[in-house]
Amino acid sequence: MLRPWPVSLGDRISRSRDVPMYMQIIQAVIRDIERGRLTSGAYLPSSRELAQILGVNRKTVVLAYEDLIAQGWLDSTGTRGTMVATSLPDPVKRQHAEIEATMSNAAVDYRFAPPPERPLALPSGSGLKLDEGAPDGRLFPAELLARAYRSAAHNASRENGFQYRDPRGSPALRESIATMLKSQRGLPVTAENICITRGSQNGIFLASQVLVSPGDSVIVEALTYEPAVAAFRALGANIVPVDVDEDGINTDAVEYACRRNAVRAVFVTPHHQFPTTVSLRPERRLRLLELARQFGFAIIEDDYDHEFHFESQPLLPMAGYGPGLVIYVGSMSKLLLPALRIGYVAAPPPVIDAIAHMVSLTDGMGNTLTEDAAAELIENGELRRHARKVRQIYAKRRESFAAEIDKTLGDIADYRMPDGGLAFWLRFHDTDLDQMEQRAAAMGLRFASSRSFMTRADAPRGLRIGFASLNPYEARTALAALRKAAG
Amino acid sequence: MLRPWPVSLGDRISRSRDVPMYMQIIQAVIRDIERGRLTSGAYLPSSRELAQILGVNRKTVVLAYEDLIAQGWLDSTGTRGTMVATSLPDPVKRQHAEIEATMSNAAVDYRFAPPPERPLALPSGSGLKLDEGAPDGRLFPAELLARAYRSAAHNASRENGFQYRDPRGSPALRESIATMLKSQRGLPVTAENICITRGSQNGIFLASQVLVSPGDSVIVEALTYEPAVAAFRALGANIVPVDVDEDGINTDAVEYACRRNAVRAVFVTPHHQFPTTVSLRPERRLRLLELARQFGFAIIEDDYDHEFHFESQPLLPMAGYGPGLVIYVGSMSKLLLPALRIGYVAAPPPVIDAIAHMVSLTDGMGNTLTEDAAAELIENGELRRHARKVRQIYAKRRESFAAEIDKTLGDIADYRMPDGGLAFWLRFHDTDLDQMEQRAAAMGLRFASSRSFMTRADAPRGLRIGFASLNPYEARTALAALRKAAG
Numbered sequence: 001m002l003r004p005w006p007v008s009l010g011d012r013i014s015r016s017r018d019v020p021m022y023m024q025i026i027q028a029v030i031r032d033i034e035r036g037r038l039t040s041g042a043y044l045p046s047s048r049e050l051a052q053i054l055g056v057n058r059k060t061v062v063l064a065y066e067d068l069i070a071q072g073w074l075d076s077t078g079t080r081g082t083m084v085a086t087s088l089p090d091p092v093k094r095q096h097a098e099i100e101a102t103m104s105n106a107a108v109d110y111r112f113a114p115p116p117e118r119p120l121a122l123p124s125g126s127g128l129k130l131d132e133g134a135p136d137g138r139l140f141p142a143e144l145l146a147r148a149y150r151s152a153a154h155n156a157s158r159e160n161g162f163q164y165r166d167p168r169g170s171p172a173l174r175e176s177i178a179t180m181l182k183s184q185r186g187l188p189v190t191a192e193n194i195c196i197t198r199g200s201q202n203g204i205f206l207a208s209q210v211l212v213s214p215g216d217s218v219i220v221e222a223l224t225y226e227p228a229v230a231a232f233r234a235l236g237a238n239i240v241p242v243d244v245d246e247d248g249i250n251t252d253a254v255e256y257a258c259r260r261n262a263v264r265a266v267f268v269t270p271h272h273q274f275p276t277t278v279s280l281r282p283e284r285r286l287r288l289l290e291l292a293r294q295f296g297f298a299i300i301e302d303d304y305d306h307e308f309h310f311e312s313q314p315l316l317p318m319a320g321y322g323p324g325l326v327i328y329v330g331s332m333s334k335l336l337l338p339a340l341r342i343g344y345v346a347a348p349p350p351v352i353d354a355i356a357h358m359v360s361l362t363d364g365m366g367n368t369l370t371e372d373a374a375a376e377l378i379e380n381g382e383l384r385r386h387a388r389k390v391r392q393i394y395a396k397r398r399e400s401f402a403a404e405i406d407k408t409l410g411d412i413a414d415y416r417m418p419d420g421g422l423a424f425w426l427r428f429h430d431t432d433l434d435q436m437e438q439r440a441a442a443m444g445l446r447f448a449s450s451r452s453f454m455t456r457a458d459a460p461r462g463l464r465i466g467f468a469s470l471n472p473y474e475a476r477t478a479l480a481a482l483r484k485a486a487g
Numbered sequence: 488m489l490r491p492w493p494v495s496l497g498d499r500i501s502r503s504r505d506v507p508m509y510m511q512i513i514q515a516v517i518r519d520i521e522r523g524r525l526t527s528g529a530y531l532p533s534s535r536e537l538a539q540i541l542g543v544n545r546k547t548v549v550l551a552y553e554d555l556i557a558q559g560w561l562d563s564t565g566t567r568g569t570m571v572a573t574s575l576p577d578p579v580k581r582q583h584a585e586i587e588a589t590m591s592n593a594a595v596d597y598r599f600a601p602p603p604e605r606p607l608a609l610p611s612g613s614g615l616k617l618d619e620g621a622p623d624g625r626l627f628p629a630e631l632l633a634r635a636y637r638s639a640a641h642n643a644s645r646e647n648g649f650q651y652r653d654p655r656g657s658p659a660l661r662e663s664i665a666t667m668l669k670s671q672r673g674l675p676v677t678a679e680n681i682c683i684t685r686g687s688q689n690g691i692f693l694a695s696q697v698l699v700s701p702g703d704s705v706i707v708e709a710l711t712y713e714p715a716v717a718a719f720r721a722l723g724a725n726i727v728p729v730d731v732d733e734d735g736i737n738t739d740a741v742e743y744a745c746r747r748n749a750v751r752a753v754f755v756t757p758h759h760q761f762p763t764t765v766s767l768r769p770e771r772r773l774r775l776l777e778l779a780r781q782f783g784f785a786i787i788e789d790d791y792d793h794e795f796h797f798e799s800q801p802l803l804p805m806a807g808y809g810p811g812l813v814i815y816v817g818s819m820s821k822l823l824l825p826a827l828r829i830g831y832v833a834a835p836p837p838v839i840d841a842i843a844h845m846v847s848l849t850d851g852m853g854n855t856l857t858e859d860a861a862a863e864l865i866e867n868g869e870l871r872r873h874a875r876k877v878r879q880i881y882a883k884r885r886e887s888f889a890a891e892i893d894k895t896l897g898d899i900a901d902y903r904m905p906d907g908g909l910a911f912w913l914r915f916h917d918t919d920l921d922q923m924e925q926r927a928a929a930m931g932l933r934f935a936s937s938r939s940f941m942t943r944a945d946a947p948r949g950l951r952i953g954f955a956s957l958n959p960y961e962a963r964t965a966l967a968a969l970r971k972a973a974g
Contacts, residue, residue, distance in 0.1 A: 018669050026800075027673045027807055034773060034808045067800040072769045088770045089777070102675035106811035106835050110785035111751070112697040114837070115844035121851065124653045137649025142640040145856075149640070150633035162624025162826040163956070166611045182505050186514045188589035198685065198850035205849050210599040214701050214723065230848040236701065264598070282559045283575045286521055290576070298597035313513075313554045320514055321521045324593030339649040339855035348593050350601070357602035361717040362692050363685035364608065367854050368826035369632075469650070 005038055005045065006053065012100060013054055021056055025064035030073060031100070033084055040088045043081050044074065118449060120227050127444030128478050132275070133305065133423030133466035135334050139390050144382050145337075145373070152372035162368070167359040168352065169196025169344075170371035176378040177344050181330070185306060186316045188323060189346050195355045196366050197343040200304050200331035205231045206362070207300050207327045207345060208265065210354040212237045217261035221249050222459035225274045225302070226452045228267050237264075241455035246416075248273055248280030251287040258295040266292070267300045270318055272421035274304065275453045275464035279419065285318050292325040299326045307335045307387060308468075309420030310395050319346060327351065332374060334422065335387055341367075342374050394422060394468045401467035401475050408479045412486055422468035431486050433461055440485035445478070492525055492532065493540065499587055500541055508543055512551035517560060518587070520571055527575045530568050531561065605936060607714050614931030615965050619762070620792065620910030620953035622821050626877050631869050632824075632860070639859035648855060654846035655839065656683025656831075657858035663865040664831050668817070672793060673803045675810060676833050682842045683853050684830040687791050687818035692718045693849070694787050694814045694832060695752065697841040699724045704748035708736050709946035712761045712789070713939045715754050724751075728942035733903075735760055735767030738774040745782040753779070754787045757805055759908035761791065762940045762951035766906065772805050779812040786813045794822045794874060795955075796907030797882050806833060814838065819861060821909065822874055828854070829861050881909060881955045888954035888962050895966045899973055909955035918973050920948055927972035932965070 006028070013024050032038040044050070047065055051058040065082055068074040075085045099105065122131065156162050168174065174191040181187040181194075197203040204227075212218060214236030220229055221244035229239060240261055242253035249268055257263060266288070270280035280288075292299050303317050319328035331343035345355055359365065377383045402417060405424065413426045428436075433450045440447065450461045470478060493515075500511050519525040531537070534552055538545040552569055555561040562572045586592065609618065643649050655661065661678040668674040668681075684690040691714075699705060701723030707716055708731035716726060727748055729740035736755055744750060753775065757767035767775075779786050790804050806815035818830035832842055846852065864870045889904055892911065900913045915923075920937045927934065937948045957965060 018666065019673060020670065023670075023673045023803070026803060030769075030803065031808045033769075034776065070798075070800075071766075071802050085769065087768075089774055100675070101810050103680040103806070103810045103833060103835055104675075104677055108835050108838055109780055109811045110698070110783055112785070112838055112841050113700075115841045119654075120844065120847040121654055131650070134650055138644060140644070140649065142644035146633075146637035146640045149636040153629040153632045153636070156826065157625060157627070157629035162627065162824040163618070163621055165826070167606075167608055179505065183507065183510075186506060186510045188587070188591075190591055193590040198854075201848070202850035209721065211597070213600075227848050227851070234696065234845070234848055279558075281574075282517075282520075282572065287576055289521065293596055296597055298599070311557075313557075315558050316510070316513060316517065319590070321518045323588050323590045324596045337649040337856075338851075339643065339652070341850060341852070341854045346590060348590055348595050351595060351599055354599050354602045357607065358721070360607040361688070361714050361721055362849065363689035363828060364714070364825075365828070367685075367828045367857055369824075370854055370857065 005032065005042065006050065010054055022060045022064040022067070025050075025054075025061060026067055029064070029068055033073060033088060038084050040084050040090060041086050042084045044083065046081055118452070120230055122446055122448055125446065127446060128481050130445070130447040130478050130482065131466040131469055132448050132464050133334075133421055134338060134469045135390065135422065136393075136469045136471075137337050137339065139393065140337055140386060144377065144386075148373035148376045148382075149369065151376055152369050156369060156372065165365050165368055167356040167365045168194070169366050170368055170375060172375035172379075173342075173371040176375045180378060181346060185303065186320045187328065187346060188320065192349050193346050193352060195345045195347075195352050195359065196371055197329075197345055197359075198341040198363065198366060199333055199338070199343040200302055200329050201227050201231070201343075202341070203329035203331070203343045203345045204228045204267070204300060204302060206355045206358045207298075207329060208232050208235055208237070209358040209362075210351065211265045211298050211300075211327075213264075215262075216264040217257075219254055219257055219263055219266040219297075220455055221268070221273070222456045223275055223453045223462075224267065224455055225269065228302070229455060232265075232267070239455060241459070244273060244276065246278050248278055248284050249288065251284045251291065254288065254291055258291060258297070263295055263297045265298045265300055267302070269302045269304060271303050271306050271315055272418065274302070275423070275462070276425045277416070277418035277421055277423065279315055289318065289322040289325055292322070300329060301326050302329045304329075304331060305334045305421045306330070308391060308394055308422055310398060311419040314420060324348060336374060336377065336383065340370050340374065342370065390468075397467050397470070397472070397475070400472050401470075404472075404475055404479050408483045409486070423464050423466040425462050425464055427460065427462045428486070433463075436485050436487065439487065440482070443481060443485060445481045445485055447482075492519070492529065493537065497541060509547045509551040509554075512537075512541075512548060513554055516551070516555055520560060520575060525571050527571050527577060528573050529571045531570065533568055605939070607717055607939075609933055609935055612933065614933060615968050617932070617934040617965050617969065618953040618956055619935050619951050620821075620908055621825060621956045622877065622909065623880075623956045623958075624824050624826065626880065627824055627873060631864065631873075635860035635863045635869075636856065638863055639856050643856060643859065648859075652852055652855055654843040654852045655681070656853050657855055657862060659862035659866075660829075660858040663862045667865060668833060672790065673807045674815065674833060675807065679836050680833050680839060682832045682834075682839050682846065683858055684816075684832055684846075685828040685850065685853060686820055686825070686830040687789055687816050688714050688718070688830075689828070690816035690818070690830045690832045691715045691754070691787060691789060693842045693845045694785075694816060695719050695722055695724070696845040696849075697838065698752045698785050698787075698814075700751075702749075703751040704744075706741055706744055706750055706753040706784075707942055708755070708760070709943045710762055710940045710949075711754065711942055712756065715787075715789070716942060719752075719754070726942060728946070731760060731763065733765050735765055735771050736775065738771045738778065741775065741778055745778060745784070750782055750784045752785045752787055754789070756789045756791060758790050758793050758802055759905065761789070762910070762949070763912045764903070764905035764908055764910065766802055776805065776809040776812055779809070787816060788813050789816045791816075791818060792821045792908045793817070795878060795881055795909055797885060798906040801907060811835060823861060823864065823870065827857050827861065829857065877955075884954050884957070884959070884962070887959050888957075891959075891962055891966050895970045896973070910951050910953040912949050912951055914947065914949045915973070920950075923972050923974065926974065927969070930968060930972060932968045932972055934969075
């Protein structure tokens with residue numbers, strides 16, 4: 001009776017306690033069957049022998065063999081011992097690497113779409129960071145959040161509310177969001193017009209899923225929000241970039257593009273254009289709605305930071321006067337916290353149902369506990385109090401950030417004071433931005449590349465720099481570093 | 488000076504306090520401009536006149552006019568009054584509905600993909616429900632969850648951890664999941680092989696996004712998990728259903744399909760086949776891996792309820808011995824709670840990077856707070872303790888549910904006791920399932936339609952009935968209702 005196995009088994013068994021010993025034996029046997037080291041009908045050493053070879057308790061080997069027999073990998077032949085099940089197919093002969101394949105060193109044997117060279121999101125990491133207009137999470141009292149979660153957890157537990165639920169989101173939050181949109185943004189909505197999403201990016205993604213098929217055209221501005229463009233591209237959309245100026249998207253260019261392409265959607269951020277911060281002027285809003293009616297496209301209106309507007313009252317969203325032409329996307333990331341991933345889409349009920357279907361195949365539903373906690377923070381007024389507090393802080397930070405830019409970058413860059421939102425748009429006179437970005441990366445200063453906003457090579461390049469998440473000291477340090485990178 | 492406006496403005500101003508009065512005036516003016524009731528150059532009533540007409544404070548009207556002027560909708564002509572800005576385009580003449588359009592009654596003017604007739608998710612609602620194998624959320628102590636969230640919130644607050652982060656997920660949770668997969672599922676992984684997802688459906692969705700292009704073929708079983716199929720379909724995949732029997736997917740049928748189609752992925756649930764609960768036999772596992780190598784497709788292995796196995800040890804996942812052929816998808820929904828939406832994908836790092844890119848365009852990243860709270864529950868051992876507790880409870884419920892089925896449905900249905908997982912697969916002898924499902928719906932008894940599992944009209948129909956979320960009394964009531972629906 002030949003018993004060539006175990007070949008180097010001892011080397012492959014780890015003494016670490018990460019993986020239980022009997023499981024390692026099971027794994028090793030299956031892998032050796034899979035790789036043809038153990039073939040159908042081959043005898044294994046007795047449990048006593050293998051235990052001795054490996055220096056483990058015999059019971060461990062018995063347990064492993066029993067499981068392998070129960071699962072059909074091995075056959076017990078009674079007194080003659082244990083053999084590889086004769087039902088198993090003969091392995092295909094092939095070269096094997098010497099090293100055991102793990103998930104980390106395995107060659108990938110299937111084709112997949114590789115990621116782009118430059119990641120969409122600013123990678124997390126240490127060092128200085130200038131974001132694109134994030135809020136300062138440190139200003140939100142952790143205890144408030146903890147209490148809202150506690151109360152949501154206890155309620156859900158009582159009502160068996162931890163199960164799979166409505167893909168449109170928690171009823172309480174849909175109700176609260178509808179009320180908020182009505183009173184703060186003048187939107188003619190009720191809860192049935194709301195689908196909760198995972199942040200505004202998820203809202204844009206879901207809207208595009210119901211609007212765009214491969215080959216359809218989507219209009220975006222020459223400078224815009226890259227993750228939105230990536231979502232359209234992933235659907236096989238033909239991206240049509242059009243000009244944007246200090247009045248927002250150029251509607252003549254939109255009309256021109258519509259005459260040449262089957263445009264299904266136009267993505268805009270009318271309130272504070274991303275990245276340039278300008279507002280879309282009334283005449284262009286009216287024109288865009290008219291074009292939507294004429295060419296049958298949907299306007300995806302991302303109202304991403306309407307909560308922060310420092311001059312006069314904020315402009316009301318286009319969805320308010322074109323409810324059948326606009327899919328409205330918003331988020332609580334700026335007011336509450338990005339980390340909670342609460343966004344929403346507002347649209348007529350048939351569109352909400354279509355979007356809810358996309359939710360159920362994308363991620364099933366949202367995090368109910370978080371949704372209920374957010375609803376509680378709205379209902380008990382804590383979010384409103386927080387908004388009042390941070391609005392004052394951000395208003396001051398906007399002023400002092402502007403002063404700091406004047407001091408540090410005044411000779412090499414220009415900006416227009418933003419009426420609202422949490423970021424500045426900086427245009428540089430003669431600085432080579434590619435060089436600057438390389439130097440910044442080498443210095444450990446992270447910010448979104450000026451290229452990330454551009455959908456056309458001739459778009460006016462610039463940097464979008466958030467001011468809200470930095471206290472005055474941090475702002476000074478970061479801008480000084482930026483200046484250094486500029487050379 | 489003609490001042491025909493306001494036409495019926497008083498009727499359109501609501502006395503409710505939902506929307507502030509000055510915002511209602513702003514909205515009404517913009518809408519009337521948009522609809523051509525107010526044309527470029529037309530004069531508005533003085534603030535005093537309008538205040539009188541509407542019966543509001545004059546200051547409210549002044550505030551609204553000021554904002555409309557600042558935003559460019561109106562022009563102030565000094566002493567002559569306020570007019571609609573001459574920069575606005577003349578509206579296109581068209582019929583207007585008498586009723587003011589809201590998001591709820593607006594006609595949708597763009598084309599969108601409508602949802603299917605039968606929703607993917609079992610709609611939430613009142614009445615009796617039989618799920619497809621959900622855990623009992625009431626067994627998870629709400630206080631444990633609340634404490635984990637509190638601690639995560641305070642940590643994040645200290646570290647400014649509420650910002651946008653790595654799309655692969657929280658480092659702590661990726662570490663914990665890798666350790667768990669190594670020790671409990673024998674997977675050769677580290678944290679760099681892990682991407683956190685929003686439940687296993689999101690994992691399947693993301694995997695399909697990197698694998699499948701329009702026109703590619705995806706193999707699924709004749710009976711399978713409908714939301715996965717919907718995710719492939721949404722990508723324009725050609726769905727190729729193949730037979731499944733008591734040994735799992737028929738690998739001869741897979742080979743046959745691969746010779747006729749450009750197959751890019753095969754979706755399977757080898758541990759407990761969804762919906763039939765059978766395990767994929769070793770010889771078929773080896774054969775499927777061999778076919779993957781031969782035809783270059785990826786195996787999407789959904790290991791959705793490996794935590795619950797009541798006979799012998801659970802089979803180890805195929806990803807353990809075919810790490811370069813398999814994208815492994817799992818979830819904490821069964822062990823922890825569905826409502827938290829924590830799932831994960833395990834794959835080689837290049838594939839994880841590609842999936843992370845899809846995360847950043849789908850929803851940006853996960854809920855960091857929830858991810859950190861989940862990591863804490865793993866690290867402090869609470870999740871392990873909970874697993875031990877519920878395993879005993881579910882083992883008992885499985886037995887008593889089987890006895891209850893015997894008693895209530897024994898004469899009309901068959902089942903095989905499931906080795907693991909949280910559901911039974913029921914086959915009916917002569918019952919007309921369409922009639923039964925209609926009667927159940929009329930009675931207010933909700934469960935997934937037998938049709939929802941079928942990807943082929945000739946697939947053997949049945950019902951998948953979860954037992955874990957019901958206590959013995961609830962189980963008895965629900966099964967009695969099911970019996971009644973059967974007629």
